[in-house]
Amino acid sequence: MKNQIEPFDITIVRRRCHGDDSVLIQYLKQFYQLVSERLILLNKAQNLGRRDEIKQLIHTMRPQIQFFGFVKTSTQLEELESSVLTMNSIELAKNLNSITVVLSKHLLEINNHISELNSTAIES
Amino acid sequence: MNNTCLIVDNDPFAIEQLRHSLSLIDAPIKILGEAINGSEGIQQIELHNPSLIFLDIEMPDMSGFEMLTKLSSINFQTIFITSYSHYAIRAIRFNALDYLMKPIDIDELRTAISRFQRRTITVENIENTRRAIQNFSEPKIENKKILLQLQDRIIRPALREIVYIHGHGNYSTFRLLEQKDILISKTLKYFENRLADSGFYRCHKSYIVHRSHITAFTNSSSVIMSDNSEIPISRRRKSAMKNWYDAYQN
Numbered sequence: 001m002k003n004q005i006e007p008f009d010i011t012i013v014r015r016r017c018h019g020d021d022s023v024l025i026q027y028l029k030q031f032y033q034l035v036s037e038r039l040i041l042l043n044k045a046q047n048l049g050r051r052d053e054i055k056q057l058i059h060t061m062r063p064q065i066q067f068f069g070f071v072k073t074s075t076q077l078e079e080l081e082s083s084v085l086t087m088n089s090i091e092l093a094k095n096l097n098s099i100t101v102v103l104s105k106h107l108l109e110i111n112n113h114i115s116e117l118n119s120t121a122i123e124s
Numbered sequence: 125m126n127n128t129c130l131i132v133d134n135d136p137f138a139i140e141q142l143r144h145s146l147s148l149i150d151a152p153i154k155i156l157g158e159a160i161n162g163s164e165g166i167q168q169i170e171l172h173n174p175s176l177i178f179l180d181i182e183m184p185d186m187s188g189f190e191m192l193t194k195l196s197s198i199n200f201q202t203i204f205i206t207s208y209s210h211y212a213i214r215a216i217r218f219n220a221l222d223y224l225m226k227p228i229d230i231d232e233l234r235t236a237i238s239r240f241q242r243r244t245i246t247v248e249n250i251e252n253t254r255r256a257i258q259n260f261s262e263p264k265i266e267n268k269k270i271l272l273q274l275q276d277r278i279i280r281p282a283l284r285e286i287v288y289i290h291g292h293g294n295y296s297t298f299r300l301l302e303q304k305d306i307l308i309s310k311t312l313k314y315f316e317n318r319l320a321d322s323g324f325y326r327c328h329k330s331y332i333v334h335r336s337h338i339t340a341f342t343n344s345s346s347v348i349m350s351d352n353s354e355i356p357i358s359r360r361r362k363s364a365m366k367n368w369y370d371a372y373q374n
Contacts (some may be wrong), residue, residue: 023144035139056184063207063226064137 005073005102008109012069021117031064035103042045046096054096055084065106073102126339127153127241130172132165132191133180133205141228142205143177149234152241162186166194174200176240176348178224181206198253203244206342221252268322272298272308279306287349289315289332304349304352335369 010024017023038057046055058081066074080095087095134137139158156172159165162185169177179188179202186194188204204223209364224238252271269280287299291312298306316326326332327347337350345357357365 018142018148026140030137030140059182059207060135063135063141067137067141067227 005105006070008106008113009069010113013067016067025114025117027067028110029069032107032110032114034064035061035107039100039107041105042096042100046093051085051092054092055081058084058099060068066117068106068110070106073099073106128156128174129153129176129178130156130159130160130165130168130174131178132159132168132188133178133309134160134183135180136160136225138180138205138226138228141226142233145228145230145233146237148230149237151233151237153237162188162191162194165191168230169195169200176200179204182208192253200255201240202208202358203240238357270318272306274308281306283319283324283334284336286324286334287337287351288334288353288355289324290303291315293334299349299353301351325365325368327355327361328359331355335350338369341366341369 014021014024017027038061042054042057045051045057051084058077060078062074062081065077076099079097084092129138133141133142139160140248146155153176156174157168159168162183165177165179168256176201178341179191181188181204183191188202192198192202202221204221204284205226205228206223207226210330224232226238269282270286272279272281281298281300285301287301289312290297290299294309294311296308296310296312298308300306312326312330312332316324316332319332323335324332331347333347333355338347340348342348342354345359345362346354347357348354
């Protein structure tokens with residue numbers, strides 16, 4: 001089940017932007033920037049064994065993931081957040097690896113949408 | 125009214141989404157600035173003197189509640205923002221304050237803003253905020269206090285002092301320790317919501333009981349309280365109530 005990464009449905013975010021593509025692209029770019037940065041920080045925190053930081057990062061990421069309509073990923077993050085301080089190191093590494101794969105896939109999809117929207121933008 | 129606000133949140137996405145949502149609902153509020161942590165929030169509040177603060181509860185340098193304790197005065201309204209649904213929400217809900225869950229739902233924001241517009245800063249608002257701060261830093265829920273408005277005065281019993289609440293129409297009677305009864309002109313439903321997750325249970329359409337004061341369950345669908353009162357349990361709530369009580373005992 002973990003291998004089935006849910007696809008990104010851009011209509012969810014577009015609806016939340018009330019059809020305003022300039023806001024949509026802003027949200028997409030911010031998602032790309034923040035999630036990329038947080039993945040790097042997550043990796044660093046994991047290497048240093050700082051579980052509090054991992055928990056905080058996962059917590060901060062969740063609302064944005066939810067806003068983008070990634071329901072399964074949001075649930076996965078929520079489960080990880082609630083057990084990150086107590087699970088053993090092997091389990092933690094496995095879970096972090098899994099979430100990194102999922103988020104990287106989301107980033108790739110978002111990036112494709114950014115390129116597409118940029119190429120079809122109407123210049124004023 | 126001076127409709128101005130500040131956003132205090134460490135997450136750029138939350139700030140962006142709030143800004144965008146405020147513009148979507150055409151909120152008649154001017155955003156004076158943003159702060160990405162508690163220290164910056166204090167500086168900005170003192171500099172701008174806004175009428176409303178959107179305040180993140182969990183920030184790395186200090187919590188939203190801690191930030192409020194560091195201010196010399198609170199003469200603004202606060203809408204808390206959080207993605208937690210646990211103890212912080214309890215402290216907020218318990219004190220009848222406004223909060224929004226992340227990501228922000230536009231309809232909930234609209235409701236919170238119209239509440240803000242209808243409300244003026246009163247002694248009671250400020251008192252509620254102060255109480256929330258105190259409750260948040262008070263680890264033992266039983267020591268928390270609830271503010272009850274009587275006809276001629278306000279009393280603040282600790283939760284541990286409440287044995288049960290009896291609802292009758294638009295009124296509720298609080299049975300406190302030493303068999304003191306206090307009549308409040310609010311419905312039982314109101315207190316059910318206020319006291320959710322605080323050790324109280326609506327066991328009957330007319331009663332809310334405090335678990336610390338339950339001394340026994342009888343065989344005839346009722347509980348005996350510490351003041352020897354016998355409180356009925358409705359048939360459909362019996363099993364759920366047992367589970368709730370057992371979870372507490374464990």
